[in-house]
Amino acid sequence: MTITPEREAELLASVPTGLLINGEWRDASDGGTFDVQDPATGKVLATLASATSEDAMAALDAADAAQDSWARTPARDRAEILRRAFDLVQERAEDFALLMTLEMGKPLAESRGEVTYGSEFLRWFSEEAVRDYGRYVTTPEGKNKILVQRKPVGPCLLITPWNFPLAMATRKVGPAVAAGCTMVLKPAKLTPLTSQLFAATMLEAGLPAGVLNVTSSKSASGISGPLMQDPRLRKVSFTGSTPVGKQLLKDAADNVLRTSMELGGNAPFIVFADADLDRAVEGAMAAKMRNMGEACTAANRFLVQAPVAEEFTRKFADAMGALTLGRGTEDSTKVGPLIDGGARDDVHSLVTAALDAGAEALTGGRAREGAGYFYEPTVLANVPQDAAILGSEIFGPVAPVTVFETEEEAIKLANSTEYGLASYVYSQDVNRMFRVSEQIEFGLVGFNAGVISNAAAPFGGVKQSGMGREGGSEGLNEYTSAQYIGIADPYAV
Numbered sequence: 001m002t003i004t005p006e007r008e009a010e011l012l013a014s015v016p017t018g019l020l021i022n023g024e025w026r027d028a029s030d031g032g033t034f035d036v037q038d039p040a041t042g043k044v045l046a047t048l049a050s051a052t053s054e055d056a057m058a059a060l061d062a063a064d065a066a067q068d069s070w071a072r073t074p075a076r077d078r079a080e081i082l083r084r085a086f087d088l089v090q091e092r093a094e095d096f097a098l099l100m101t102l103e104m105g106k107p108l109a110e111s112r113g114e115v116t117y118g119s120e121f122l123r124w125f126s127e128e129a130v131r132d133y134g135r136y137v138t139t140p141e142g143k144n145k146i147l148v149q150r151k152p153v154g155p156c157l158l159i160t161p162w163n164f165p166l167a168m169a170t171r172k173v174g175p176a177v178a179a180g181c182t183m184v185l186k187p188a189k190l191t192p193l194t195s196q197l198f199a200a201t202m203l204e205a206g207l208p209a210g211v212l213n214v215t216s217s218k219s220a221s222g223i224s225g226p227l228m229q230d231p232r233l234r235k236v237s238f239t240g241s242t243p244v245g246k247q248l249l250k251d252a253a254d255n256v257l258r259t260s261m262e263l264g265g266n267a268p269f270i271v272f273a274d275a276d277l278d279r280a281v282e283g284a285m286a287a288k289m290r291n292m293g294e295a296c297t298a299a300n301r302f303l304v305q306a307p308v309a310e311e312f313t314r315k316f317a318d319a320m321g322a323l324t325l326g327r328g329t330e331d332s333t334k335v336g337p338l339i340d341g342g343a344r345d346d347v348h349s350l351v352t353a354a355l356d357a358g359a360e361a362l363t364g365g366r367a368r369e370g371a372g373y374f375y376e377p378t379v380l381a382n383v384p385q386d387a388a389i390l391g392s393e394i395f396g397p398v399a400p401v402t403v404f405e406t407e408e409e410a411i412k413l414a415n416s417t418e419y420g421l422a423s424y425v426y427s428q429d430v431n432r433m434f435r436v437s438e439q440i441e442f443g444l445v446g447f448n449a450g451v452i453s454n455a456a457a458p459f460g461g462v463k464q465s466g467m468g469r470e471g472g473s474e475g476l477n478e479y480t481s482a483q484y485i486g487i488a489d490p491y492a493v
Contacts, residue, residue: 003098003108003329011098016196018049019216022062023209029054034218036193039105039337040327040372046193051215056184056223057230059213063155063182064232066210071152071180073208075130082126082177085205089119089166092201096194100165101328103191105336105373106291108328118167120455121174121471128476129178138489145487150480152180153258154234157227159186159220159248161239162339163294165194171459171470172237173202173212179479181235185214186223188240190339192216224248231255235479238262239296242419242464260468260478262296262460264393265421268414269299270436272407273307275426276448281315283450284399287424289323289377290451292335293397294343296465297422297444297453301390302401303413309403313362317379320399321363325374337373338396344373347396350389351378354400359383364397391417407432414440421461424450443469 018025032050037043051059089096097111106114134149156176160168169185176183187195199214215223227233228251235258238248242264252259269287271280287299304312326333338344348367355361364378375396383390383400390400404410414423423442425433437445443461446452453459458469468478 002331008098008102008329011095012046012102012193014095014197015046015099015193016200017046019051019055019059020199020212020214021055021059022065022213023203028052029058032218034189036103036191038102039339042371045102048192048196048216050219051217051223053222053226055217056215056227059184059215060155060227060230060232062210062213063184066208067152067155067182070182070208070211073180075132075178075180078177078180079126079129081202081206082122082129082174085202085207086119086122086126088201088205089115089122089198096166096197098329099194099197100191101336103193104162104165105339106328107333107336110291111328114164114167117453117455118164118170121167121170124455124471125174125178125476128175128473131473132179132476132480143489145489147485147487149483149485150179150477151483153479153481154181155232156181156183156235156237156479157186157224157233158183159224159236159238159240160188160195162188162190163291165191166198168239169195169198171455171475173198175470175475175479177207177211179476181479182211183213184223184227185212186220187214187216189216189218189220224251228252228257229254234258235260237468237478245466258478258481260470261466262468262470263421263464263466264419265296265298265461265465266300266391266393266417266419267297267422267424267442268440269302269424270410270414270426271302271304271308271312272410272425272427272429272432273305274428275308276428277308277312277315279448280312280426281319283424283426283446283448284316285319286450287446288399289320289335289397292338294339294395296393298395299399299424299450300394301413302399303404303410304401305410306403306405309401313379313381313401316399316401317362317381320377320379320397323377325368325376327372335374335377335397338375339373341373343395344375347375347394347398350392350394351380351398354380354383354387354389357384357387359387359400385413393419407436411436411439414442418464419461420463421465422446422452
């Protein structure tokens with residue numbers, strides 16, 4: 001049923017609005033605040049304390065003071081905290097889902113899916129925490145022993161984006177907690193409420209004071225700048241745009257910080273002539289319309305082999321055109337608003353340029369008038385291969401379709417981007433799966449699958465889509481460093 005205003009107000013009143021520093025919620029040092037808006041209506045949802053550079057340093061002070069004792073905390077104890085946090089998020093799934101819908105705009109069904117996905121990082125890393133194996137072997141010449149142990153990196157700065165408010169926090173906090181690292185979490189200013197509620201949940205699960213500190217702020221650089229100049233900080237993990245990631249990498253160089261960067265994407269969705277077209281359309285809808293297309297893994301370019309291009313595009317346009325726009329709290333809504341007016345205008349500019357270049361809008365192609373930042377689900381046919389929209393991260397419900405002739409051409413088109421995060425391939429030829437996956441330059445490949453993100457899998461890209469991996473056993477390694485101890489073998493001759 002549709003959510004009532006009373007239910008919304010009750011939930012919003014339960015969310016902490018201060019900064020979390022050393023286990024306490026407090027106001028900003030200068031008393032500053034910022035508003036969080038509902039992108040479906042433009043109305044203010046909540047007013048939060050806006051952290052200053054002084055507050056950021058107080059958060060790092062707390063993280064640094066807690067680091068030694070937290071690193072010595074038994075892995076089983078850290079695992080149990082994560083497991084309790086998982087259980088609490090599951091118990092409050094409807095609260096987290098509604099909160100994400102209010103501040104980010106996605107339909108409730110998608111928000112519930114994110115709760116399931118995001119909470120899995122807590123459960124996965126609760127299990128991985130006690131499996132952080134080292135090794136003990138003899139050197140090849142037999143004269144010494146090699147002992148390798150994994151140690152926590154130390155205090156971390158975690159910077160999360162606005163599009164997946166829960167999952168991006170759990171994907172970073174989960175492995176940091178499991179590894180024994182303390183943290184300063186900086187949520188995106190557009191969607192900080194979910195992180196605020198999540199942090200309160202972590203405290204309730206038993207996380208000690210100072211291990212997780214939250215500095216929501218209207219100024220990202222005011223937080224990251226001073227922290228990354230302080231030698232006590234040992235790692236930064238960032239999810240966001242490639243330009244911002246590049247700047248953070250430059251800043252990280254001064255103190256040689258460990259970095260994990262999950263940056264922009266330009267995902268190709270390749271449909272070969274032998275594909276099951278109905279299944280391909282279903283996968284295209286999932287890969288394109290997750291989060292209204294506001295995802296770095298969203299299918300950005302649809303490359304379709306000539307013999308099936310017309311049929312696929314028609315079926316795809318029919319499916320996209322049937323989606324209903326609306327506020328995410330309404331039962332009938334399948335597509336919510338974009339995050340703000342700038343995002344909507346950027347999407348429309350790309351569509352307009354593509355139409356001017358000769359593309360045809362089979363459905364959509366317009367912003368919806370009235371309150372909120374809505375854009376119609378759009379399919380563009382006959383998009384020229386050199387159109388600007390094929391080289392840009394759209395971040396909206398727009399699907400440009402272009403045609404290719406051969407497998408070699410599809411691979412060339414797929415790789416013709418500086419990005420290398422997600423990709424999708426539809427074909428009934430398993431041998432093609434191996435040929436194509438070995439040649440396309442992407443960290444993730446979905447074969448006949450439109451959604452492949454999973455807490456147990458390593459998520460990350462190549463080229464200008466970033467470095468490092470989140471999730472899987474690889475995700476824990478991002479928060480640890482290897483220490484080698486060489487031991488003289490008493491039995492060596």
